[in-house]
Amino acid sequence: MIxxxxxxxxxxxxxxxxMDCKKVLTETDGDMEKAMELLRERGIxxxxxxxxxxxxxxxxxxxxxEDGKVGAVVEVNAETDFVAxxxxxxxxxxxxxxxxxxxxxxxxxxxxxxxxxxxxxKTVQEVLTDKIAxxxxxxxxxxxxxxEASNGMVSKYIHGDGKIGVLLETENADEELAKDICMxxxxxxxxxxxxxxxxxERIDKEMEILxxxxxxxxxxxxxxxxxxQGRIGKFYSEICLVDQEFVKNPDMxxxxxxxxxxxxxxxxxRLERGEGIEKKEENFAEEVAKQLK
Numbered sequence: 001m002i003x004x005x006x007x008x009x010x011x012x013x014x015x016x017x018x019m020d021c022k023k024v025l026t027e028t029d030g031d032m033e034k035a036m037e038l039l040r041e042r043g044i045x046x047x048x049x050x051x052x053x054x055x056x057x058x059x060x061x062x063x064x065x066e067d068g069k070v071g072a073v074v075e076v077n078a079e080t081d082f083v084a085x086x087x088x089x090x091x092x093x094x095x096x097x098x099x100x101x102x103x104x105x106x107x108x109x110x111x112x113x114x115x116x117x118x119x120x121x122k123t124v125q126e127v128l129t130d131k132i133a134x135x136x137x138x139x140x141x142x143x144x145x146x147x148e149a150s151n152g153m154v155s156k157y158i159h160g161d162g163k164i165g166v167l168l169e170t171e172n173a174d175e176e177l178a179k180d181i182c183m184x185x186x187x188x189x190x191x192x193x194x195x196x197x198x199x200x201e202r203i204d205k206e207m208e209i210l211x212x213x214x215x216x217x218x219x220x221x222x223x224x225x226x227x228x229q230g231r232i233g234k235f236y237s238e239i240c241l242v243d244q245e246f247v248k249n250p251d252m253x254x255x256x257x258x259x260x261x262x263x264x265x266x267x268x269x270r271l272e273r274g275e276g277i278e279k280k281e282e283n284f285a286e287e288v289a290k291q292l293k
Contacts (some may be wrong), residue, residue: 027172042216055079059162059163061093064104073145073165073269075165075271089181092131095117095127124141164273171264173263188241193240193268198236211224237253
């Protein structure tokens with residue numbers, strides 16, 4: 001028996017229609033991953049991207065040391081966008097990201113246990129608890145990234161008043177190039193730096209889906225195989241930063257830009273506020289249940 005909550009989850013993950021979601025879940029005996037693949041194979045959802053229904057509020061902020069060698073980016077969540085504009089909340093997020101850069105915690109748990117740089121009489125967890133009490137909303141430090149450059153520099157970019165944060169480590173890149181690449185990452189959403197960074201399992205799965213799409217288009221097996229080889233390049237150009245077209249000059253790939261400038265990207269991190277967190281939708285489950293009956 002397929003439940004309304006399963007249909008709701010699949011719809012939020014894929015953006016596909018309610019009845020399409022129910023149909024593929026029935027065919028796959030409720031297996032969420034297989035259902036998502038089936039939707040893609042049938043062209044019902046073009047890519048496994050998060051639906052716009054998934055969101056959360058709060059801020060993404062970043063900090064770079066004066067020498068440009070150490071940087072951090074953090075996402076701190078709140079319940080409403082109103083709190084994200086609160087000066088006390090903004091200062092807390094600013095203190096937290098500076099603490100990450102300077103004190104190098106290995107994860108959020110260790111960060112919370114450290115003495116706060118804003119108030120050394122308290123831990124970060126205790127300061128967070130105080131903010132929850134004074135601001136009146138549940139707050140949480142969700143995730144962060146921290147880079148320490150040995151040969152190059154660390155750069156940052158915050159987009160949309162704290163909606164997206166990018167942290168970038170480069171070698172032999174000037175400020176203008178670093179800024180352009182940061183903005184590229186913010187806009188084009190790469191998941192990996194190079195093709196070599198993409199897990200083989202992810203590539204194999206994508207090739208399976210591309211082949212199924214070609215077969216469902218009525219192409220013979222041999223033709224379908226060739227189409228997969230052609231289409232996998234597009235897959236790489238979407239998820240790998242160096243394979244992407246440069247936003248400011250689509251005739252050039254990022255790899256060509258780097259070669260021209262004699263620069264290298266070491267690593268990057270992109271945090272988008274609320275990415276993958278489900279925002280409460282009032283009565284949505286009831287709506288699904290009604291349509292299922």
